[in-house]
Amino acid sequence: MPKQVRNTAAKTAVIEMLNTSKTALSHAEIYNHLQSTCDRVTVYRVLDRLIEEGAAHRIALSDGTVKYALCEECGDGHHHMHSHLHFNCIQCGGVSCLESEIPKVQLPRKFKLHDVSLVVNGICASCNE
Amino acid sequence: MPKQVRNTAAKTAVIEMLNTSKTALSHAEIYNHLQSTCDRVTVYRVLDRLIEEGAAHRIALSDGTVKYALCEECGDGHHHMHSHLHFNCIQCGGVSCLESEIPKVQLPRKFKLHDVSLVVNGICASCNE
DNA sequence: TCATATATGCAACTTTGTTGCATTAAAAAT
DNA sequence: ATTTTTAATGCAACAAAGTTGCATATATGA
Numbered sequence: 481m482p483k484q485v486r487n488t489a490a491k492t493a494v495i496e497m498l499n500t501s502k503t504a505l506s507h508a509e510i511y512n513h514l515q516s517t518c519d520r521v522t523v524y525r526v527l528d529r530l531i532e533e534g535a536a537h538r539i540a541l542s543d544g545t546v547k548y549a550l551c552e553e554c555g556d557g558h559h560h561m562h563s564h565l566h567f568n569c570i571q572c573g574g575v576s577c578l579e580s581e582i583p584k585v586q587l588p589r590k591f592k593l594h595d596v597s598l599v600v601n602g603i604c605a606s607c608n609e
Numbered sequence: 610m611p612k613q614v615r616n617t618a619a620k621t622a623v624i625e626m627l628n629t630s631k632t633a634l635s636h637a638e639i640y641n642h643l644q645s646t647c648d649r650v651t652v653y654r655v656l657d658r659l660i661e662e663g664a665a666h667r668i669a670l671s672d673g674t675v676k677y678a679l680c681e682e683c684g685d686g687h688h689h690m691h692s693h694l695h696f697n698c699i700q701c702g703g704v705s706c707l708e709s710e711i712p713k714v715q716l717p718r719k720f721k722l723h724d725v726s727l728v729v730n731g732i733c734a735s736c737n738e
Numbered sequence: 739t740c741a742t743a744t745a746t747g748c749a750a751c752t753t754t755g756t757t758g759c760a761t762t763a764a765a766a767a768t
Numbered sequence: 769a770t771t772t773t774t775a776a777t778g779c780a781a782c783a784a785a786g787t788t789g790c791a792t793a794t795a796t797g798a
Contacts, residue, residue: 583712
């Protein structure tokens with residue numbers, strides 16, 4: 481039987497924070513903001529759970545840091561899109577989802593595609609004044 | 610004046626290893642293989658230096674782990690291509706450069722593109738037997 | 739071979755992420 | 769409303785990843 485999903489204070493707080501934020505957030509950013517309503521480990525586990533439940537996704541930036549964002553328009557619940565396109569502003573550090581289509585990529589023979597992760601680095605509109 | 614470039618045993622060993630390897634390597638993989646001809650910190654510094662010199666580039670995988678590869682065909686020395694396209698096999702973990710063109714991405718108005726990092730996850734030919 | 743700037747090793751430290759276990763608390767069942 | 773069950777939390781301890789300062793060693797140009 482599928483694992484039961486439970487709504488807890490920590491989970492609600494994390495979702496609320498991701499929901500409010502215009503930019504994707506790192507574990508550290510989330511934990512610091514929640515200080516100290518819950519444990520560091522709990523934040524890790526809540527994020528893992530959100531991803532497992534399909535409510536959020538991880539974004540690995542070019543420098544290897546990982547951010548989290550809610551999955552709003554990226555799936556219908558049953559068919560979650562695992563390929564994501566994100567923009568990372570190299571000035572303010574903000575990370576946002578781009579609406580563009582994930583471009584088709586041609587793979588060598590016998591390679592099998594699973595999913596694509598694309599991060600565009602540049603300057604966002606706010607920083608480009 | 611520009612900083613002088615120096616060839617050392619550690620640097621040579623790291624380049625040799627990256628050069629020989631079919632797949633991009635992490636710091637840990639490099640350090641373990643070199644055991645213990647040089648210090649852990651030295652490997653970090655050699656890798657940083659190689660990147661600064663434009664001889665290597667970092668690859669951030671979807672899970673946030675970072676790998677390194679030499680820049681062979683990705684620049685002419687003067688005009689280094691900072692946009693990279695990599696394939697990450699989710700079975701063997703291997704990471705290789707793909708030859709395909711980086712697809713054009715349409716950005717929202719006032720956004721400025723700097724570079725693009727694209728990681729295709731899937732099964733490589735060897736694992737797809 | 740000497741001088742000098744660069745690279746290394748080492749120790750210490752910070753940050754990031756993980757694991758085990760006893761306790762707490764949702765939510766379902768009664 | 770109370771009990772039961774199972775998932776979630778906190779805490780401590782750990783492991784992994786990355787950084788910094790400084791004294792020493794070494795590559796290269798003079």
